[in-house]
Amino acid sequence: MSSLADAIFDRLLPKRFATGVPVSAFAPSNIALSKYWGKRDVALNLPTNSSLSISLGNYGTHTHITAAHADSLTFNGQTIACESALFQRTFAFVERFRRGQDLPLAITTENTIPTAAGLASSASGFAALSQVLCAHWQWDLPLSTLSVLTRMGSGSACRSLWHGFVHWQAGQAADGLDSFATPIATDWHDLRLAVVVISTAPKALSSTHGMNHTVASSPLYAPWASTAEHDVQTLLHAIATRNFTLLGQTAEANALAMHATMLAARPAVCYFAPQSLAVLQQVWQLREQGVEVYATMDAGANVKILYPVEAESLVQSALPAALSGLDIWWINPFATIV
Numbered sequence: 001m002s003s004l005a006d007a008i009f010d011r012l013l014p015k016r017f018a019t020g021v022p023v024s025a026f027a028p029s030n031i032a033l034s035k036y037w038g039k040r041d042v043a044l045n046l047p048t049n050s051s052l053s054i055s056l057g058n059y060g061t062h063t064h065i066t067a068a069h070a071d072s073l074t075f076n077g078q079t080i081a082c083e084s085a086l087f088q089r090t091f092a093f094v095e096r097f098r099r100g101q102d103l104p105l106a107i108t109t110e111n112t113i114p115t116a117a118g119l120a121s122s123a124s125g126f127a128a129l130s131q132v133l134c135a136h137w138q139w140d141l142p143l144s145t146l147s148v149l150t151r152m153g154s155g156s157a158c159r160s161l162w163h164g165f166v167h168w169q170a171g172q173a174a175d176g177l178d179s180f181a182t183p184i185a186t187d188w189h190d191l192r193l194a195v196v197v198i199s200t201a202p203k204a205l206s207s208t209h210g211m212n213h214t215v216a217s218s219p220l221y222a223p224w225a226s227t228a229e230h231d232v233q234t235l236l237h238a239i240a241t242r243n244f245t246l247l248g249q250t251a252e253a254n255a256l257a258m259h260a261t262m263l264a265a266r267p268a269v270c271y272f273a274p275q276s277l278a279v280l281q282q283v284w285q286l287r288e289q290g291v292e293v294y295a296t297m298d299a300g301a302n303v304k305i306l307y308p309v310e311a312e313s314l315v316q317s318a319l320p321a322a323l324s325g326l327d328i329w330w331i332n333p334f335a336t337i338v
């Protein structure tokens, strides 16, 4: 049965399918500095508030597609059964592009990040997929249109079409055609990010369920949405003026406000593990010692830390000492990309 989302794909995509060519694409994962948490339209993945992210350089998803005799999916070297949720979700999205045409595809995808651990693997996955689908049938869409289509795979994926800072404007239109991301033309070569990997297990509660439940039951939801909208403006100003302190303070406060809003849901939604709090305390302690570091967290236990490159040796020596046993990824978001 055709949905509103299907009708939007049909309206935005060319009618003609050129002969499919084998293509590959890479999309980076992204971390929101002001978060998307709540949908005003669940079917179209339309957000309540705007958000702003930073992409993770070479951490993301590589995807290759080619025409085949039957649909198949290989993920991280393994053939995925067609009954599995991953296969179903992937090909449900593919079908929106294919629109009933008999055009089977072999999709091969590799994540350079753990899947579904609050490290935005679905964001890079859907962004890489929509890029290869359009390139395969030789459709040259404006990136804003590609972002609208990618958003309907996974909200935060609409920001993963670019490197660097990306702004997703919530928009107001009921069909969501004004709800897409745009890159912010700034590079910030002395900005660094560390991901403290507390868990690589898939999260118990998907972000969609966590969001819908928070919107429906948290008394803090309305103030969260207006705070987040305001935080996006503050971050735009911090980026334009290269103000790291303002960037870090806003990002950390925004993440904690999002988690507070979830904790106030009934029953509570909690993505923290005991070690997440220990890492946050370590970050706060470093700040008390005068080291400029700030933390953010998404729908998972892992903690991401922002710091300027001049603090790198202090952060690198302080964190592992306090966090023995935890894996830490050191990321230069603006380094030369794959």
Ligand code: PMV
Pocket: 031, 032, 034, 035, 036, 037, 051, 120, 122, 123, 154, 155, 156, 157, 207, 208, 297, 298, 299
């Ligand atoms: O796009 P989703 O459904 O995976 O949700 C992303 C939610 C957060 O990562 C917590 C916030 C964000 O803006 O990326």
